[in-house]
Amino acid sequence: MNSNSDKALMLKVKKGELDKLGLLFERYHRGLYRYFYRMCRDKNTSEDLVQSVFERLLKYRQSYTGEGKFSTWLFSIARNQFNDHHRRSERIGNPVQLDEDRLEMPEETTAPVHQVKEKKEILEEALYALPEDYREVIILSRYEGLRYKEIAEIFESTEGAIKVKMFRAMKELKDIALSFEKEYNYE
């Protein structure tokens, strides 16, 4: 095993070489942040969740067995963290807040909506309009480069079911984006 592979580093962390977690952080914190941000669109929440994932890695390092891919294990932890956060927010009546900076229209924007909505903005809004599990499969596959087999492990599902989910998520995304496009162009 390469001594700097993810697995080797995590096994060293498990043995007490905690500084090795720094390298894993450098490899994965951006990806985790992207995943959280694309799930909740809130900067602070995403940063908190990244931190809590690495806190968990440290806290439960003894439970790491080295089986399977490290990234699969990491994103399983991330997914649980996100779901816990989501449940907690809903329980206390404070659902995940969207990043207001991103949603606010620029002050000087007085032009009609269809003139300022670019295709990619429409696609971004369509992505956030998708059901959460559809959005999550797209994020993990398209942006984080996880294979369907790995996503299936994270979702505790089968590879075939994840492929079907991915296709349906993309189909729905395409339909929503087209309907938004029509809406903005004919408004």
Place this chain on the structure above:
Amino acid sequence: MNKKYEQLIADYLAGELDAAGKEELEILLAEGKIDFMEFRTIEATYEGLGDLSDPKPDEATSTRFYAMLEQETQKNTHAGMFERIYESLRKMISQLSVPKMAYAMALLIIGGFIGSWMNEDSNEIEKLSQEMQSLKEMMMVNMLEGSSAADRLKAVNISSELPNADLEAINALLFTLNNDPSVNVRVQTIEALKRWGDNERVRQGLVRSIATQESPIVLIELADAMTELEVRSSAREFEKVLQERELDYNVQQKLQSSIAVLM
């Protein structure tokens, strides 16, 4: 649509389709079993996802993580030390007879008295040296923000007097490395940071800095530092620099030899 076709398209989108799968998909499209227009729009939507903005975390995320890691490392070191002391004491006591134990107790008590008498002085000295170090660090961080290159060079040199660096000093030096207009200051900063080369934050900061450096002198200095510190992950960054930039022949040679060592 048939689930098998859906899986085929999902594989195609993620680039997980083999040659046989591609052929099958083409036949299904040609026979109209998969709607060609729908397939194309889904493919275009998938490609369009690549144009969306890439959210990036703040530098504060790293600072917070490394502070947490530092705290945990210290806790772990202390815990390990106490466990070792406890284990040795336990072994020692289990081997002692009663007279030996009494003798050891007497020695321990006498030692305790002497220790507490001497401790007052050593505590004072330790406190003073800690204060000196934080003063030096504060002075260094302030001077690094100064307008004259000579002052900033002095500040970098002060850092070499610090026995160990805290996060603030490291961050200040990394900031200088990436932003200082003077090549001399940046070269000295690499030298200063090398001293703390076993610190993960320093290693990663140096690697990240490779892409931001335009000066060949600084790139060569970084290549030497990376080889010395054996930061293998820097090889990828140097390769990128070689691919993306038109560098002087000698600089190219230097970077290539460093990559060979690092790989």
